[in-house]
Amino acid sequence: MRILITGGNGQLAYDLQRVLADDDVRALSRQELDICNYAQATAVVRSLGPDVLINTAAFHRVDDCETQQEPAFATNALAVRHLAQLCGELNAQLVHFSTDYVFGGQKKRAPLGEDDLPAPLSVYGTSKLAGEYLAQLTWKRAVVVRTCGLYGIAGASGKGGNFVQTMLRKAREGAALRVVDDQVCTPTSTKDLAQAVARLIRQDAAGLIHITNAGSCTWYEFAKAIFAATGIDAALSPATSQEYITPAIRPPYSVLARERLAELGQDDLRPWQEALSDYLEEASSAY
Numbered sequence: 001m002r003i004l005i006t007g008g009n010g011q012l013a014y015d016l017q018r019v020l021a022d023d024d025v026r027a028l029s030r031q032e033l034d035i036c037n038y039a040q041a042t043a044v045v046r047s048l049g050p051d052v053l054i055n056t057a058a059f060h061r062v063d064d065c066e067t068q069q070e071p072a073f074a075t076n077a078l079a080v081r082h083l084a085q086l087c088g089e090l091n092a093q094l095v096h097f098s099t100d101y102v103f104g105g106q107k108k109r110a111p112l113g114e115d116d117l118p119a120p121l122s123v124y125g126t127s128k129l130a131g132e133y134l135a136q137l138t139w140k141r142a143v144v145v146r147t148c149g150l151y152g153i154a155g156a157s158g159k160g161g162n163f164v165q166t167m168l169r170k171a172r173e174g175a176a177l178r179v180v181d182d183q184v185c186t187p188t189s190t191k192d193l194a195q196a197v198a199r200l201i202r203q204d205a206a207g208l209i210h211i212t213n214a215g216s217c218t219w220y221e222f223a224k225a226i227f228a229a230t231g232i233d234a235a236l237s238p239a240t241s242q243e244y245i246t247p248a249i250r251p252p253y254s255v256l257a258r259e260r261l262a263e264l265g266q267d268d269l270r271p272w273q274e275a276l277s278d279y280l281e282e283a284s285s286a287y
C-alpha cells in the first residue's frame with residue numbers, strides 16, 4: 001500500500017513510519033508538503049497518488065491558537081478539507097487526527113464516547129472540531145481519530161518537546177515543578193496509537209474513532225509516575241488550574257471512551273502506566 005504522511009517530522013509521524021515500515025511509506029516535512037499551501041499540496045499528493053493519506057500536521061500550540069485564530073483554522077480545519085477533497089479525487093483513505101480538546105465544557109465526568117456532544121473551551125479545540133466535520137462531510141473514506149496527551153520517542157516537534165521530556169528536563173535542571181491536579185485525561189503513547197491506526201487502515205475503517213491508552217489520570221499524577229519510574233527525586237507539587245492561568249482554557253475532564261474501537265475489535269491498548277514504562281525504557285538512552 002502507498003501511504004503518504006504529512007507533518008513528517010512530528011512524533012506521531014515518526015512512530016507511524018516505524019509501524020508501517022512494510023508498506024511503501026513517504027513521510028514529508030512541512031517544507032516538502034505544507035498542507036496550507038494548496039498548490040504544493042495538490043501537486044505533491046497527485047504525483048505520489050497514495051492509497052492512504054495520513055494527516056498528522058496541526059497547529060497545536062494551544063495557547064498561541066487563542067491569538068492566532070487564522071493559522072489555527074487554516075491548518076486544523078480548512079487544509080483538512082482540501083486534503084479530503086484530494087483523497088476523494090484519488091479514492092484514497094484519509095486518516096486525520098483530532099483531540100480530546102473538543103471536550104471540556106460538558107457536565108459529564110465519565111469517559112466521553114464518539115456520540116457525546118463536543119463542547120470545546122478553546123480556539124484550538126474549536127478549530128480541530130471544525131476539521132473533524134470538514135473531513136467527514138467532504139469524503140466518505142475519512143477516519144477521524146481523536147486522541148489525547150501524546151508523547152513519543154521523536155518528541156512533539158511542533159511544541160518544543162512532549163510533556164515527559166519537559167518534566168525530565170526541568171527536574172534535572174532542579175526546577176520546582178507545580179503541575180495541575182484537576183485536569184483528567186489519558187496520556188497516550190504515539191507508538192501504541194500508531195499500531196492501532198495501522199490496524200484501522202487494514203480494516204479500511206471510516207468515521208470518528210477515539211484512540212487512547214487505557215485508564216486516566218491528572219497531569220500531576222502523570223508527572224508523579226514519570227519520576228517514580230525514573231527514580232528522579234523531583235520537587236513536584238500539585239497545582240489547581242486557578243493557580244496556573246493560561247491563555248487557553250484546558251478541559252477539566254476529557255477522558256475518551258473507546259466505544260467504536262471496541263466495536264471494531266481493536267480496543268486492546270495498554271494502560272497508560274505500562275505504555276509510559278515502555279517509552280521511558282526506550283527513551284532512556286536519549287535522556
Ligand SMILES: NC(=O)c1ccc[n+]([C@@H]2O[C@H](COP(=O)([O-])OP(=O)(O)OC[C@H]3O[C@@H](n4cnc5c(N)ncnc54)[C@H](OP(=O)(O)O)[C@@H]3O)[C@@H](O)[C@H]2O)c1
Binds near residue numbers: 009035056058157158
Ligand atoms: N501532542 C498531543 O498531545 C496531541 C493530543 C491530541 C491530539 N493531537 C493531534 O495529533 C496530531 C499529531 O500530533 P503530534 O504530537 O505528532 O505533533 P507534532 O510532533 O508537533 O507534529 C506535527 C507536525 O506537523 C507539522 N506541521 C505544522 N503545520 C504544518 C503544515 N501547515 N503543513 C505541514 N506540516 C505542518 C509540524 O511541523 P513543524 O515542526 O515545522 O512545526 C510538526 O512536524 C495532530 O493532529 C494533533 O493535533 C496531539
